[in-house]
Amino acid sequence: MNKPTINPGPVRGPADHEVRDQIVSAATEHFRLYGYEKTTVSDLAKAIGFSKAYIYKFFESKQAIGELICANCLRQIETDIRAAVDSADHAPEKLRRMFKAIVESSMQLFSEDRRLYDIAASAATGQWQAVRDYELRIQQLLQEVLRLGREADDFERKTPLDETANxxxxVMRPYLxxxxxxxxxxxxxxxxAQLxxxxxxxxxx
Amino acid sequence: MNKPTINPGPVRGPADHEVRDQIVSAATEHFRLYGYEKTTVSDLAKAIGFSKAYIYKFFESKQAIGELICANCLRQIETDIRAAVDSADHAPEKLRRMFKAIVESSMQLFSEDRRLYDIAASAATGQWQAVRDYELRIQQLLQEVLRLGREADDFERKTPLDETANxxxxVMRPYLxxxxxxxxxxxxxxxxAQLxxxxxxxxxx
Known part of the structure; x- marks a missing residue:
């Protein structure tokens, strides 16, 4: 069978999202080795073999790269927490596993990837959008669990849901x-366990 | 009336505890102005007009002076917290006021005396004895309130007291x-209020 003829169009470089991925992946590696705070965009450019100007075409600042890496890390933690919540049938046990997963998954980031944790710390100090989004999604997950427990008569319903959730x-925040x-x-x-x-x-x- | 004759004994300088107080008070002032971390014992000696060696006769290190200042601050916070607990008749209200006083009194130290707060921060990082003592006394105060509430039938008694207190x-710790x-x-x-x-x-x- 003959392959259909395809008009290749003008010769193109890699797509934008590919370059962005490449920068993020190289930056993750670089931050992991040398830390986020100490690395400049010039250092990154040298390490990747791009010009600084080229990196700035895709990211407006080092923080913009850091935000993306941070968002990826937080999404991983969130996935772990959601998996823990989903692994139980009833709201009380869901809540228990949620606490456990919050501490364990955050601790794992802390101990195994100390350098990436530095990014998360910068993110929390600077109130990055990725962190605010993460905190909001965890609050929503908590509300879901509470609503479920109230519907199943597992939890009291006298206190306003917002107040309980907040x-x-x-109580969770020092571990998140x-x-x-x-x-x-x-x-x-x-x-x-105690909390x-x-x-x-x-x-x- | 004749004054009784007193044998004045050998001429003496100020008592040790007076010198110690003098050093602590001058150091508090100095730390308040220039910060704890940035000040050396030499700086202190110059400011007080003592020799470094003379200060070392009374305190083995800058930290030893800092510990005393820190202990004084924490004792003030503890006094506020105890007063708040004592101001209520029943255990539930005592607990409510305890939470409120913890946040308010610690915040006051934080905002009004930012430099002394630096000492408390160094103390908490280095796990100074003064901080450990303070934490222990707050835990004991909490246990007292819980015991009182259990005796008055205000609080449940199924959970072991130690576990409840801990x-x-x-929950209090992030504010202490x-x-x-x-x-x-x-x-x-x-x-x-919410907690x-x-x-x-x-x-x-």
Whole structure:
């Protein structure tokens, strides 16, 4: 069978999203080795073999690259947390596993990828959009679990849902936020179990 | 009336505790102006008009002076927290006021005396004895309030007291620890009320 003739059009370089991916992947590697704070866009350009101007064509700043890497990391943590919530049938156990996954998955980022954690810390200090989005999605997930528990008569319904969700989020926050997590390390072994038990007692009917 | 004759003994300089107080008070002033981390014992000696060797006769290091200042600050916060607890008659309200006082009194140190807060931050990073003592005393105060609430039938008694106390302490910790507090600032307005309500729901019978 003859292949159909395709008009190849003008010769083109790689697509924009490919270049962006290439920059992000090289930058991730570079930040992992040398840290985010200490690396400049010039360092990155040299390491990738691009000109600085070329990188600026795709990202307006180092932070824009960092934001994308950070968003990827946070999406991984969020995926772990959602998987943990989905792995249980009932709301109380979902909440328990949510606490556990928050601490474990954030700790993993902290201990295994110390350099990438630096990006997350910069992100939390600078209130990057990726972090705000992440916090919002975790709050939504928490609300879903609470709503489910109320519908199944597992949780009390007297307290306004917003207030309950917000208070529980405040309890989770020191383990979600990388800046707080680094100071909560000593307390993390028993923390998820003890805090989720306390929260579940507060939710009992 | 004749004054009784007193044998004045050998001429003496100021008592040791007076010199120590003098050093601590001058150091507090100096740290307040220039910060704890940036000040050396030589700077202190120059500012007070003592020799470095003379200061070392009374304190083995800058940290030893810092520890004393830190202990004084923490004692002030503890006094505020105890006063708040004592101002209520019943355990639930005591707990509510304890949360409120923890945030307010720590925040006051943070905002009004930013330089002294730096000492507390160094203390928390280095796990100084003064901080460990302070944390222990707050835990004991919390246990007292819980015991009182259990005796008055205000709080549930099924959960072991130790576990309840520890979990509630974990909830308080981000507002007690100066390192954590600086990252919880945005959340502090509603935090004490919302967290103490959650904790009180968890304690209900």
């Amino acid at each position: 208070a529980i989020y405040l 936020n990388p800046l707080l997590l680094q100071y909560s390390l000593g307390a993390t072994d028993d923390a998820p 989720s038990s306390l929260v579940l007692r507060s939710l009992s009917r | 979990a509630i302490y974990l 620890n100066p390192l954590l507090l600086q990252y919880s600032l945005g959340a502090t307005d509603d935090a004490p 103490s309500s959650l904790v009180l729901r968890s304690l209900s019978r």
